[in-house]
Amino acid sequence: MPDAPKAPITQDVLTLPRKAAEGGKVNLVGLTRDALRDALIAAGTPEKQARMRAGQVWQWVYQKGVRSFDDMTNLAKPYRALLAEHFVIEVPEVVRRELSTDGTRKYLLRIAGGHEVEAVYIPEEGRGTLCVSSQVGCTLTCSFCHTGTQRLVRNLTAGEIVGQIMVARDDLGEWPLPGRHPKDEQRLLSNIVLMGMGEPLYNFENVRDAMKIAMDGEGISLSRRRITLSTSGVVPEIARTAAEIGCLLAVSFHATTDEVRDQLVPINKRWNIETLLGALREYPKATNSERITFEYVMLKGVNDSDEDAHRLIKLIEGIPAKINLIPFNEWPGAPYERSSNNRIRAFADIIYKAGYASPIRTPRGEDIMAACGQLKSETERARKSRRQIEADAGLS
Numbered sequence: 001m002p003d004a005p006k007a008p009i010t011q012d013v014l015t016l017p018r019k020a021a022e023g024g025k026v027n028l029v030g031l032t033r034d035a036l037r038d039a040l041i042a043a044g045t046p047e048k049q050a051r052m053r054a055g056q057v058w059q060w061v062y063q064k065g066v067r068s069f070d071d072m073t074n075l076a077k078p079y080r081a082l083l084a085e086h087f088v089i090e091v092p093e094v095v096r097r098e099l100s101t102d103g104t105r106k107y108l109l110r111i112a113g114g115h116e117v118e119a120v121y122i123p124e125e126g127r128g129t130l131c132v133s134s135q136v137g138c139t140l141t142c143s144f145c146h147t148g149t150q151r152l153v154r155n156l157t158a159g160e161i162v163g164q165i166m167v168a169r170d171d172l173g174e175w176p177l178p179g180r181h182p183k184d185e186q187r188l189l190s191n192i193v194l195m196g197m198g199e200p201l202y203n204f205e206n207v208r209d210a211m212k213i214a215m216d217g218e219g220i221s222l223s224r225r226r227i228t229l230s231t232s233g234v235v236p237e238i239a240r241t242a243a244e245i246g247c248l249l250a251v252s253f254h255a256t257t258d259e260v261r262d263q264l265v266p267i268n269k270r271w272n273i274e275t276l277l278g279a280l281r282e283y284p285k286a287t288n289s290e291r292i293t294f295e296y297v298m299l300k301g302v303n304d305s306d307e308d309a310h311r312l313i314k315l316i317e318g319i320p321a322k323i324n325l326i327p328f329n330e331w332p333g334a335p336y337e338r339s340s341n342n343r344i345r346a347f348a349d350i351i352y353k354a355g356y357a358s359p360i361r362t363p364r365g366e367d368i369m370a371a372c373g374q375l376k377s378e379t380e381r382a383r384k385s386r387r388q389i390e391a392d393a394g395l396s
Contacts, residue, residue: 025088028061029166030159032209033216043086045079053079055218061089062219065166065175091163092117097171107167111136111160115153117197119164121172121189128172129191132164134207135198155203161210165192165220192222194229195250199267201234201241208244224248230295235271235279242285249283250293250324251276255303256311264303273315280319291320291357297328298339298347309350322357323348 026039037054045053056074060066069075069083092109095116099105105121120131136153138145169175172188192214194200200207211227214220227247231238241249255261261268268276286292294316298304312323325348328338339347344360351358 025086027090027159028057028087029089029091029163030157030161030206030210030213032158032212033058039087044082057083058216059218062166062213062216063176063221065169067091090159091166091170092160094167094171105168105171107164107171109164109167111156113154117156117160117164119168119196121168123188127190128188129193130165130168130189131193131196132161133196133198134161134194134200134203138198139202152198155206156198158206158209158213161206162213162220165189165214169220190222191226192228193250194227199232199234200229201231201237204237204240204244211245211247225290228293230293232265232267233271233276234267235275238279238283242283246285248290248293249280249285250295251280253294253312254297254299256308256315260303264297264299277315277319286320288320291322294321294323295326296323297326298344299328300337300339300343302336304339304343304347306346306350309347313351313354313356316356322359323351325351325358325360327361 037050040053041047041050060072067089069080092111095110096108103123107119110116115136117133117136122129135155137151139152168189174188214222215224224246228250229247230250232252254264258272348358348360
């Protein structure tokens with residue numbers, strides 16, 4: 001079995017600075033409102049004007065999707081020139097865009113340092129969800145997850161996280177038309193899930209800042225209840241998530257005993273099921289209207305028995321919750337198999353009869369390796385054989 005994950009490397013070591021590669025200019029994408037104001041002052045904006053100017057630039061970047069200072073027509077030309085001298089507006093580069101037969105879109109994105117991450121847009125009736133990455137690779141080595149076979153390279157900056165949203169809006173043509181307020185436009189990208197590459201709570205500050213930008217009413221303007229953060233169980237940061245982000249919470253649970261969860265989700269060796277559930281019971285946002293989602297991947301013969309279903313019900317007692325059952329999405333070298341449809345339905349029925357919602361997630365984008373647990377950037381692929389993966393999972 002893999003060793004328990006070590007504490008994350010400090011933020012300043014794992015995250016690149018905000019300086020853009022070209023000419024040492026500062027990238028405005030990812031700066032908080034206060035940081036943007038301070039940057040404008042440092043560039044020569046009079047302090048008395050800085051808050052107003054920051055608000056104007058903010059709206060151009062996040063409400064209208066403008067990438068050139070020349071297009072910021074309510075700013076005087078000399079001030080636009082000042083901005084262009086000191087700043088850039090940059091988002092991740094789209095290396096490849098893949099379209100699934102079910103309409104799912106997967107973006108391979110290049111960021112600073114030549115690294116690559118993936119983001120996935122999933123269209124549904126009446127809504128569209130973007131699955132966002134928070135790290136290059138992952139430190140958690142969850143044995144059923146393709147991303148977990150890729151080593152952690154670094155945290156994404158706030159700009160690289162919110163930049164994924166901006167790239168998707170570019171591709172969807174969702175920025176408002178000239179003269180139109182965003183609320184007059186159909187929201188194709190209506191929801192965000194932090195369920196892509198990486199553990200969001202091991203990159204807390206950048207995730208928080210990116211989501212604050214996404215939620216800002218004068219910009220992208222997504223409700224906090226349309227953002228879901230998924231964690232494998234970084235217990236010390238769970239309460240902080242409620243206080244500083246306020247979004248919905250999902251937990252990659254996947255097992256009903258510590259023995260099995262240690263294999264599937266090695267972070268369990270650091271914060272076991274009892275400790276994790278204790279933190280969730282105290283989660284201040286957990287209500288019947290804002291239930292915690294327990295994500296549970298269905299693995300044949302591993303965690304899918306009737307006994308597992310009954311144990312799960314007892315474990316989550318007292319927590320406002322729903323159970324999201326995820327048919328395992330296979331990937332090359334995966335040491336597990338998907339539970340049968342009959343087994344998944346029987347498991348779901350037990351959960352449902354106990355009074356919990358138990359939707360079975362429909363796999364999306366499997367033909368382009370865009371489904372849950374399949375994301376992995378090509379430039380960082382780990383050189384692992386099936387035997388090595390099985391050994392890490394404790395199956396050999």
